[in-house]
Amino acid sequence: MAYKKFRGDYLFTGTALLDSNHVLVTNEDGAIKDIAPIDEAGEGVQIFEGILSPGFINCHCHLELSHMKGLIREHTGLVPFILTILKQRHATEEEIYEAMQQADEAMFQAGIAAVGDISNNALSFAQKQKSKLQYYNFIEVSGFSPAIAQMRFETALNVYNTFKTHFPNHTSLVPHAPYSVSKELFGLIDNIENNPLSSVHNQETPDENTFFLTGEGQFNLLYETIGIEIKPFYKPSSKTSLQTVLPLISKPKKLLLVHNTFTSQSDIDKLKTLSQVQQAIFCLCVNANLYIENKLPPIDLFLQNNCDIVLGTDSLASNHQLSILSEMITITQKFPHIPLTSILQWATSNGAKALGLDDKLGSFVVGKKPGIVNIIKLTKEGNLTKDSKSVRVL
Numbered sequence: 001m002a003y004k005k006f007r008g009d010y011l012f013t014g015t016a017l018l019d020s021n022h023v024l025v026t027n028e029d030g031a032i033k034d035i036a037p038i039d040e041a042g043e044g045v046q047i048f049e050g051i052l053s054p055g056f057i058n059c060h061c062h063l064e065l066s067h068m069k070g071l072i073r074e075h076t077g078l079v080p081f082i083l084t085i086l087k088q089r090h091a092t093e094e095e096i097y098e099a100m101q102q103a104d105e106a107m108f109q110a111g112i113a114a115v116g117d118i119s120n121n122a123l124s125f126a127q128k129q130k131s132k133l134q135y136y137n138f139i140e141v142s143g144f145s146p147a148i149a150q151m152r153f154e155t156a157l158n159v160y161n162t163f164k165t166h167f168p169n170h171t172s173l174v175p176h177a178p179y180s181v182s183k184e185l186f187g188l189i190d191n192i193e194n195n196p197l198s199s200v201h202n203q204e205t206p207d208e209n210t211f212f213l214t215g216e217g218q219f220n221l222l223y224e225t226i227g228i229e230i231k232p233f234y235k236p237s238s239k240t241s242l243q244t245v246l247p248l249i250s251k252p253k254k255l256l257l258v259h260n261t262f263t264s265q266s267d268i269d270k271l272k273t274l275s276q277v278q279q280a281i282f283c284l285c286v287n288a289n290l291y292i293e294n295k296l297p298p299i300d301l302f303l304q305n306n307c308d309i310v311l312g313t314d315s316l317a318s319n320h321q322l323s324i325l326s327e328m329i330t331i332t333q334k335f336p337h338i339p340l341t342s343i344l345q346w347a348t349s350n351g352a353k354a355l356g357l358d359d360k361l362g363s364f365v366v367g368k369k370p371g372i373v374n375i376i377k378l379t380k381e382g383n384l385t386k387d388s389k390s391v392r393v394l
């Protein structure tokens with residue numbers, strides 16, 4: 001068997017950043033064989049500038065919105081953003097298919113190995129079946145009026161069953177967000193069998209908490225605009241949005257909380273009381289947060305609390321690119337005290353674990369096939385710069 005050998009200025013294993021004295025050895029098919037000291041690696045070592053890393057894991061994306069790139073202006077705030085999505089998400093099927101295919105290929109080329117992807121319909125199913133990326137499919141349901149809970153649930157269940165045929169272990173049925181899913185619909189989702197990983201958009205705007213704490217704020221405008229009279233069924237809970245809905249997402253063993261821009265210590269304390277039965281994972285989508293709200297999540301607070309962190313790009317409706325490296329660059333620039341090793345781990349092994357894909361992906365461990373990404377254009381000290389690039393090697 002012929003081996004392939006790779007040596008960079010740095011080798012990130014998925015958990016540790018090693019120096020250039022280490023050589024990554026793979027089988028012909030890319031399966032990890034060894035990490036060998038340079039003097040034992042023998043002939044035929046390919047040399048790379050910069051960092052060699054396992055393929056990145058994008059834990060939050062909406063492939064089916066790829067045709068909306070550049071359509072929505074930045075810094076509108078979440079509610080105007082959602083209203084524009086609802087108005088403008090329609091396009092011809094050809095446009096949608098073409099944009100998804102391009103976005104999927106761009107993610108692969110930029111070193112992404114797997115994607116946790118939100119689907120509101122089955123339009124992305126064909127692309128995902130033929131993709132070189134691994135997909136974990138979050139079939140998303142929304143509907144704030146209790147009257148439509150059953151109908152929305154059944155529609156989503158059809159999409160879920162379609163995805164299950166090809167991705168039996170990598171498909172979940174999930175709620176969209178606390179403000180867009182009725183208690184009744186949460187109940188239907190929570191009751192389905194074998195749905196161990198869930199995901200929910202969480203605290204992306206301050207108005208989300210306000211809506212649950214006092215009943216005020218922009219979400220009233222959202223429901224007025226789309227013609228839903230919420231008074232007959234909606235009462236504020238006097239708790240944050242997250243603390244209001246946590247009891248309604250009781251069955252999943254793992255819960256991916258996406259965005260968390262306005263998550264507080266008291267929310268984290270509440271999650272800690274549940275940690276014996278449910279693992280909360282904080283998915284950061286910093287470029288989308290800057291795009292929509294021009295705010296960043298309290299990453300230092302998550303670090304102080306030892307939270308599990310992963311990264312996502314969100315969709316091309318709220319991001320200029322679907323690049324995990326871009327997310328890492330933004331975090332490095334806005335939070336320069338966070339070590340690169342931590343950020344790389346969020347982007348690789350943490351993401352793979354979160355999506356249950358760590359049997360193959362996320363780290364250079366013997367037998368896995370995580371892909372290899374080369375990160376170039378670093379500072380002298382080996383840190384990311386705004387010009388850093390990620391290129392797929394394998």
Ligand SMILES: [Zn+2]
Nearest residue numbers: 062201314315
């Ligand atoms: Zn999203």
